[in-house]
Amino acid sequence: MLARLSALLKLVAAVALILVLIDAVVFRSGWYAPWMEMDSTAGATVSNVLAIRHYTDPSRRNVLVLGDSRVAEGLSAPTADAALGNGDLHFVNAAIPGTSPRVWNYLLRKIDRAVNRYAAIVLMVDYGPTWGGSFADSPLDTSHLTPLLRLTDFFDYPASFHDADERERARRAILLPLQAIRLDVLDFVAQPTKRLDEIHDTRPIWIDVLNKYEGHKEALPDLPIDAATGMPNDWGTDAATLKPKLESYFSDLRTPVDPATIEANIDYEREWVGRIAARYRAHGIPVIVFNIPRGPWHGSLVAPPQPNRALLELARAGSIDLLPGDAFVQFEKPQFFFDTLHMNHAGREAFSALLARKIAPLVH
Incomplete structure:
Protein backbone atom coordinates (compact mmCIF):
# COMPACT_ATOMS: atom_id res chain seq x y z
CA MET A 1 0.00 0.00 0.00
CA TYR A 32 2.70 32.59 -26.44
CA ALA A 33 1.20 36.00 -25.57
CA PRO A 34 1.60 37.54 -29.07
CA TRP A 35 -0.27 34.57 -30.53
CA MET A 36 -3.44 34.99 -28.50
CA GLU A 37 -6.68 35.45 -30.39
CA MET A 38 -7.18 39.14 -31.09
CA ASP A 39 -10.89 39.06 -30.23
CA SER A 40 -10.31 37.52 -26.80
CA THR A 41 -10.03 39.73 -23.73
CA ALA A 42 -6.42 38.74 -23.07
CA GLY A 43 -5.64 39.08 -26.78
CA ALA A 44 -7.07 42.60 -26.80
CA THR A 45 -4.59 43.55 -24.07
CA VAL A 46 -1.68 42.13 -26.06
CA SER A 47 -2.82 43.89 -29.25
CA ASN A 48 -3.15 47.19 -27.43
CA VAL A 49 0.32 46.85 -25.90
CA LEU A 50 1.69 46.50 -29.42
CA ALA A 51 -0.41 49.44 -30.66
CA ILE A 52 0.74 51.69 -27.81
CA ARG A 53 4.35 50.90 -28.58
CA HIS A 54 3.73 51.52 -32.27
CA TYR A 55 2.24 54.99 -31.71
CA THR A 56 4.69 56.13 -29.04
CA ASP A 57 7.07 58.48 -30.85
CA PRO A 58 10.56 58.59 -29.27
CA SER A 59 11.29 61.90 -31.01
CA ARG A 60 8.45 63.74 -29.21
CA ARG A 61 7.05 64.14 -25.72
CA ASN A 62 4.34 61.50 -25.55
CA VAL A 63 1.15 61.98 -23.53
CA LEU A 64 -0.44 58.60 -22.77
CA VAL A 65 -4.23 58.64 -22.31
CA LEU A 66 -5.73 55.61 -20.56
CA GLY A 67 -9.41 54.73 -20.41
CA ASP A 68 -12.11 52.29 -21.40
CA SER A 69 -14.30 52.16 -24.52
CA ARG A 70 -15.39 55.76 -23.91
CA VAL A 71 -11.84 56.94 -24.56
CA ALA A 72 -11.37 54.42 -27.37
CA GLU A 73 -14.35 55.99 -29.13
CA GLY A 74 -13.98 59.52 -27.81
CA LEU A 75 -10.30 60.37 -28.28
CA SER A 76 -8.66 61.06 -31.63
CA ALA A 77 -4.92 61.32 -31.02
CA PRO A 78 -4.27 63.02 -34.40
CA THR A 79 -6.95 65.62 -33.63
CA ALA A 80 -5.41 66.24 -30.19
CA ASP A 81 -1.98 66.69 -31.79
CA ALA A 82 -3.37 69.05 -34.42
CA ALA A 83 -5.12 71.16 -31.78
CA LEU A 84 -1.66 72.01 -30.43
CA GLY A 85 -0.19 72.67 -33.84
CA ASN A 86 1.43 69.21 -34.17
CA GLY A 87 4.30 70.43 -32.07
CA ASP A 88 6.31 68.94 -29.25
CA LEU A 89 3.48 67.01 -27.55
CA HIS A 90 2.16 63.79 -29.08
CA PHE A 91 -0.98 62.06 -27.78
CA VAL A 92 -1.24 58.25 -27.62
CA ASN A 93 -4.66 56.65 -27.16
CA ALA A 94 -4.04 53.72 -24.80
CA ALA A 95 -7.70 52.92 -24.11
CA ILE A 96 -8.78 49.29 -23.78
CA PRO A 97 -12.55 48.68 -23.61
CA GLY A 98 -13.72 47.22 -20.32
CA THR A 99 -10.71 48.33 -18.29
CA SER A 100 -10.23 50.58 -15.27
CA PRO A 101 -7.31 51.83 -13.10
CA ARG A 102 -6.30 48.42 -11.72
CA VAL A 103 -5.67 47.11 -15.23
CA TRP A 104 -3.90 50.34 -16.23
CA ASN A 105 -1.51 49.97 -13.30
CA TYR A 106 -0.20 46.66 -14.62
CA LEU A 107 -0.38 47.80 -18.24
CA LEU A 108 1.90 50.74 -17.40
CA ARG A 109 4.34 48.40 -15.68
CA LYS A 110 4.53 46.42 -18.92
CA ILE A 111 4.86 49.25 -21.45
CA ASP A 112 6.90 51.69 -19.36
CA ARG A 113 9.14 49.60 -17.16
CA ALA A 114 11.76 52.30 -16.66
CA VAL A 115 9.13 55.04 -16.16
CA ASN A 116 10.71 57.24 -18.80
CA ARG A 117 8.67 56.93 -22.01
CA TYR A 118 5.93 59.47 -21.33
CA ALA A 119 5.85 63.15 -20.52
CA ALA A 120 2.46 62.75 -18.83
CA ILE A 121 -0.04 60.04 -17.91
CA VAL A 122 -3.69 60.97 -18.39
CA LEU A 123 -6.38 58.87 -16.71
CA MET A 124 -10.09 58.80 -17.45
CA VAL A 125 -11.62 58.37 -13.99
CA ASP A 126 -15.26 58.63 -12.94
CA TYR A 127 -15.38 61.48 -10.44
CA GLY A 128 -18.57 60.12 -8.90
CA PRO A 129 -18.06 56.33 -9.12
CA THR A 130 -21.76 55.54 -8.83
CA TRP A 131 -22.43 53.02 -11.58
CA GLY A 132 -21.38 49.61 -12.83
CA GLY A 133 -21.41 47.73 -9.54
CA SER A 134 -18.22 46.97 -7.63
CA PHE A 135 -15.12 48.13 -9.48
CA ALA A 136 -12.95 45.90 -7.30
CA ASP A 137 -14.75 42.72 -8.36
CA SER A 138 -14.76 43.24 -12.12
CA PRO A 139 -14.31 39.76 -13.64
CA LEU A 140 -12.83 41.31 -16.78
CA ASP A 141 -9.71 42.50 -14.97
CA THR A 142 -8.11 39.08 -14.58
CA SER A 143 -9.03 38.18 -18.16
CA HIS A 144 -7.33 41.35 -19.38
CA LEU A 145 -4.31 40.92 -17.14
CA THR A 146 -3.48 37.24 -17.60
CA PRO A 147 -0.70 38.11 -20.11
CA LEU A 148 0.75 40.77 -17.79
CA LEU A 149 0.68 39.25 -14.31
CA ARG A 150 3.80 37.79 -12.68
CA LEU A 151 4.38 35.24 -9.95
CA THR A 152 5.39 38.14 -7.69
CA ASP A 153 1.79 39.41 -7.97
CA PHE A 154 0.43 36.25 -6.32
CA PHE A 155 -0.47 37.88 -3.00
CA ASP A 156 -1.05 41.51 -3.89
CA TYR A 157 -3.25 41.23 -6.96
CA PRO A 158 -5.77 38.60 -5.74
CA ALA A 159 -6.09 40.43 -2.42
CA SER A 160 -7.46 43.46 -4.28
CA PHE A 161 -10.72 41.59 -4.99
CA HIS A 162 -13.50 41.52 -2.40
CA ASP A 163 -15.20 38.46 -3.86
CA ALA A 164 -13.66 35.13 -2.79
CA ASP A 165 -14.31 33.46 -6.16
CA GLU A 166 -12.58 36.30 -8.02
CA ARG A 167 -9.62 36.10 -5.63
CA GLU A 168 -9.27 32.38 -6.32
CA ARG A 169 -9.58 32.91 -10.07
CA ALA A 170 -6.83 35.53 -9.88
CA ARG A 171 -4.54 33.13 -8.00
CA ARG A 172 -5.07 30.42 -10.60
CA ALA A 173 -4.39 32.83 -13.44
CA ILE A 174 -1.06 33.76 -11.85
CA LEU A 175 0.05 30.25 -10.91
CA LEU A 176 -1.08 28.49 -14.09
CA PRO A 177 -1.87 31.07 -16.76
CA LEU A 178 -1.98 28.42 -19.48
CA GLN A 179 -4.88 26.83 -17.64
CA ALA A 180 -6.63 30.21 -17.54
CA ILE A 181 -6.36 30.55 -21.33
CA ARG A 182 -6.76 26.87 -22.20
CA LEU A 183 -9.64 27.58 -24.60
CA ASP A 184 -7.43 30.01 -26.51
CA VAL A 185 -4.68 27.40 -26.73
CA LEU A 186 -7.09 24.68 -27.87
CA ASP A 187 -8.48 26.98 -30.55
CA PHE A 188 -4.95 27.75 -31.75
CA VAL A 189 -4.13 24.03 -31.95
CA ALA A 190 -7.40 23.31 -33.77
CA GLN A 191 -7.03 26.16 -36.31
CA PRO A 192 -3.36 27.17 -36.50
CA THR A 193 -3.57 28.63 -40.02
CA LYS A 194 -6.48 30.89 -39.07
CA ARG A 195 -4.62 32.19 -36.03
CA LEU A 196 -1.38 32.74 -37.93
CA ASP A 197 -3.19 34.71 -40.62
CA GLU A 198 -4.88 36.80 -37.94
CA ILE A 199 -1.61 37.65 -36.21
CA HIS A 200 0.49 38.20 -39.34
CA ASP A 201 -2.10 39.95 -41.50
CA THR A 202 -5.07 41.26 -39.51
CA ARG A 203 -3.28 42.67 -36.46
CA PRO A 204 -0.82 44.90 -38.38
CA ILE A 205 -3.71 46.31 -40.42
CA TRP A 206 -5.72 46.90 -37.23
CA ILE A 207 -2.81 48.76 -35.62
CA ASP A 208 -2.20 50.81 -38.76
CA VAL A 209 -5.80 52.03 -39.03
CA LEU A 210 -6.30 52.85 -35.35
CA ASN A 211 -5.24 56.46 -35.72
CA LYS A 212 -7.29 56.76 -38.91
CA TYR A 213 -10.53 55.80 -37.17
CA GLU A 214 -12.99 58.70 -37.26
CA GLY A 215 -15.76 57.41 -35.02
CA HIS A 216 -19.46 56.92 -35.65
CA LYS A 217 -21.14 59.53 -37.83
CA GLU A 218 -24.67 58.96 -36.49
CA ALA A 219 -26.09 61.06 -33.62
CA LEU A 220 -28.95 60.69 -31.19
CA PRO A 221 -32.00 62.90 -31.74
CA ASP A 222 -32.62 65.93 -29.55
CA LEU A 223 -35.68 64.63 -27.74
CA PRO A 224 -37.91 66.97 -25.70
CA ILE A 225 -37.54 66.15 -21.99
CA ASP A 226 -40.29 66.48 -19.39
CA ALA A 227 -38.75 68.47 -16.53
CA ALA A 228 -40.99 66.80 -13.94
CA THR A 229 -40.20 63.18 -14.86
CA GLY A 230 -36.81 63.52 -16.50
CA MET A 231 -38.13 61.36 -19.37
CA PRO A 232 -38.80 62.24 -23.01
CA ASN A 233 -42.41 63.33 -23.52
CA ASP A 234 -42.14 62.56 -27.22
CA TRP A 235 -39.99 59.74 -28.62
CA GLY A 236 -40.33 61.06 -32.17
CA THR A 237 -41.18 59.20 -35.33
CA ASP A 238 -38.80 56.32 -34.54
CA ALA A 239 -40.20 55.56 -31.09
CA ALA A 240 -40.25 51.79 -31.64
CA THR A 241 -36.47 51.82 -32.08
CA LEU A 242 -35.45 54.64 -29.75
CA LYS A 243 -37.50 53.89 -26.67
CA PRO A 244 -36.07 50.40 -25.96
CA LYS A 245 -32.54 51.75 -26.44
CA LEU A 246 -32.87 54.91 -24.37
CA GLU A 247 -35.50 54.31 -21.70
CA SER A 248 -33.12 52.57 -19.28
CA TYR A 249 -30.64 55.45 -19.64
CA PHE A 250 -33.19 57.96 -18.38
CA SER A 251 -34.47 55.71 -15.61
CA ASP A 252 -30.91 55.01 -14.41
CA LEU A 253 -30.35 58.74 -13.97
CA ARG A 254 -33.08 58.75 -11.33
CA THR A 255 -32.18 55.44 -9.64
CA PRO A 256 -30.24 55.83 -6.37
CA VAL A 257 -27.02 53.83 -6.06
CA ASP A 258 -26.19 51.73 -3.01
CA PRO A 259 -24.04 53.95 -0.72
CA ALA A 260 -21.84 50.97 0.21
CA THR A 261 -21.00 50.44 -3.47
CA ILE A 262 -20.12 54.11 -3.85
CA GLU A 263 -17.80 53.95 -0.83
CA ALA A 264 -16.12 50.78 -2.09
CA ASN A 265 -15.58 52.33 -5.50
CA ILE A 266 -14.09 55.47 -3.96
CA ASP A 267 -11.66 53.26 -2.04
CA TYR A 268 -10.83 51.45 -5.28
CA GLU A 269 -9.97 54.72 -7.03
CA ARG A 270 -7.87 55.85 -4.07
CA GLU A 271 -5.87 52.62 -4.25
CA TRP A 272 -5.27 52.25 -7.97
CA VAL A 273 -5.10 55.86 -9.09
CA GLY A 274 -2.85 56.38 -6.08
CA ARG A 275 -0.52 53.57 -7.14
CA ILE A 276 -0.14 54.96 -10.65
CA ALA A 277 0.37 58.46 -9.30
CA ALA A 278 3.02 57.37 -6.81
CA ARG A 279 4.99 55.58 -9.52
CA TYR A 280 5.08 58.53 -11.90
CA ARG A 281 5.28 61.43 -9.46
CA ALA A 282 8.41 59.83 -8.01
CA HIS A 283 9.98 60.54 -11.42
CA GLY A 284 8.52 64.03 -11.77
CA ILE A 285 5.97 62.94 -14.39
CA PRO A 286 2.50 64.47 -14.02
CA VAL A 287 -0.55 62.25 -13.69
CA ILE A 288 -3.62 64.09 -14.94
CA VAL A 289 -7.16 62.93 -14.21
CA PHE A 290 -10.34 63.90 -16.05
CA ASN A 291 -14.00 62.92 -16.16
CA ILE A 292 -15.10 62.06 -19.70
CA PRO A 293 -18.52 63.29 -20.95
CA ARG A 294 -20.97 61.03 -19.16
CA GLY A 295 -23.91 60.73 -21.52
CA PRO A 296 -26.12 62.48 -24.07
CA TRP A 297 -28.52 64.16 -21.64
CA HIS A 298 -26.39 64.36 -18.50
CA GLY A 299 -25.59 68.00 -19.17
CA SER A 300 -29.22 69.07 -18.89
CA LEU A 301 -30.50 66.53 -16.34
CA VAL A 302 -27.62 65.99 -13.89
CA ALA A 303 -25.33 68.38 -12.03
CA PRO A 304 -21.72 68.54 -13.26
CA PRO A 305 -19.52 65.82 -11.73
CA GLN A 306 -17.48 66.70 -8.69
CA PRO A 307 -14.26 64.85 -7.79
CA ASN A 308 -14.84 62.39 -4.98
CA ARG A 309 -12.84 62.69 -1.78
CA ALA A 310 -10.25 60.09 -2.81
CA LEU A 311 -9.34 62.11 -5.89
CA LEU A 312 -9.37 65.34 -3.91
CA GLU A 313 -7.01 63.82 -1.32
CA LEU A 314 -4.59 62.76 -4.05
CA ALA A 315 -4.77 66.20 -5.64
CA ARG A 316 -4.16 68.00 -2.34
CA ALA A 317 -1.15 65.75 -1.72
CA GLY A 318 0.28 66.81 -5.08
CA SER A 319 -0.03 63.29 -6.50
CA ILE A 320 -2.40 64.12 -9.37
CA ASP A 321 -3.67 67.09 -11.34
CA LEU A 322 -7.47 67.17 -11.56
CA LEU A 323 -9.27 68.76 -14.46
CA PRO A 324 -12.46 70.54 -13.33
CA GLY A 325 -15.56 68.38 -13.18
CA ASP A 326 -17.38 70.65 -15.62
CA ALA A 327 -14.50 70.72 -18.12
CA PHE A 328 -16.38 68.72 -20.73
CA VAL A 329 -20.06 68.91 -19.79
CA GLN A 330 -20.65 71.04 -22.88
CA PHE A 331 -20.42 67.80 -24.88
CA GLU A 332 -23.07 66.02 -22.81
CA LYS A 333 -25.68 66.57 -25.50
CA PRO A 334 -27.32 64.07 -27.87
CA GLN A 335 -25.73 65.55 -30.98
CA PHE A 336 -22.33 64.42 -29.63
CA PHE A 337 -23.28 60.79 -28.90
CA PHE A 338 -24.14 57.76 -31.05
CA ASP A 339 -25.39 55.74 -28.06
CA THR A 340 -25.96 56.45 -24.37
CA LEU A 341 -22.29 56.01 -23.42
CA HIS A 342 -20.03 56.80 -26.37
CA MET A 343 -19.34 60.00 -28.28
CA ASN A 344 -19.76 60.10 -32.03
CA HIS A 345 -17.48 61.70 -34.64
CA ALA A 346 -18.57 65.25 -33.81
CA GLY A 347 -18.09 64.67 -30.07
CA ARG A 348 -14.79 62.88 -30.63
CA GLU A 349 -13.33 65.73 -32.67
CA ALA A 350 -14.46 68.52 -30.35
CA PHE A 351 -13.57 66.68 -27.14
CA SER A 352 -10.11 65.63 -28.39
CA ALA A 353 -9.15 69.18 -29.28
CA LEU A 354 -10.34 70.61 -25.97
CA LEU A 355 -8.70 67.84 -23.92
CA ALA A 356 -5.37 68.55 -25.62
CA ARG A 357 -5.63 72.27 -24.86
CA LYS A 358 -6.43 71.58 -21.21
CA ILE A 359 -3.68 68.98 -20.80
CA ALA A 360 -0.84 70.89 -22.49
CA PRO A 361 -0.29 73.54 -19.73
CA LEU A 362 0.07 70.75 -17.13
CA VAL A 363 2.85 68.89 -18.95
CA HIS A 364 6.27 70.06 -17.77
Missing part, protein backbone atom coordinates in the same frame (compact mmCIF):
# COMPACT_ATOMS: atom_id res chain seq x y z
CA LEU A 2 2.75 2.44 0.94
CA ALA A 3 4.66 1.58 -2.22
CA ARG A 4 1.55 2.32 -4.35
CA LEU A 5 0.92 5.58 -2.52
CA SER A 6 4.55 6.59 -2.98
CA ALA A 7 4.35 5.82 -6.71
CA LEU A 8 1.12 7.81 -7.02
CA LEU A 9 2.63 10.80 -5.25
CA LYS A 10 5.66 10.67 -7.51
CA LEU A 11 3.39 10.59 -10.56
CA VAL A 12 1.41 13.59 -9.31
CA ALA A 13 4.63 15.46 -8.59
CA ALA A 14 5.98 14.63 -12.03
CA VAL A 15 2.79 15.83 -13.75
CA ALA A 16 2.83 19.05 -11.69
CA LEU A 17 6.48 19.62 -12.59
CA ILE A 18 5.73 19.08 -16.28
CA LEU A 19 2.86 21.59 -16.13
CA VAL A 20 5.06 24.16 -14.42
CA LEU A 21 7.84 23.64 -16.97
CA ILE A 22 5.40 23.94 -19.88
CA ASP A 23 4.00 27.08 -18.32
CA ALA A 24 7.48 28.54 -17.88
CA VAL A 25 8.62 27.71 -21.40
CA VAL A 26 5.45 28.58 -23.29
CA PHE A 27 3.80 31.37 -21.30
CA ARG A 28 6.12 33.03 -18.80
CA SER A 29 8.84 33.28 -21.43
CA GLY A 30 6.46 35.58 -23.28
CA TRP A 31 6.43 33.30 -26.31
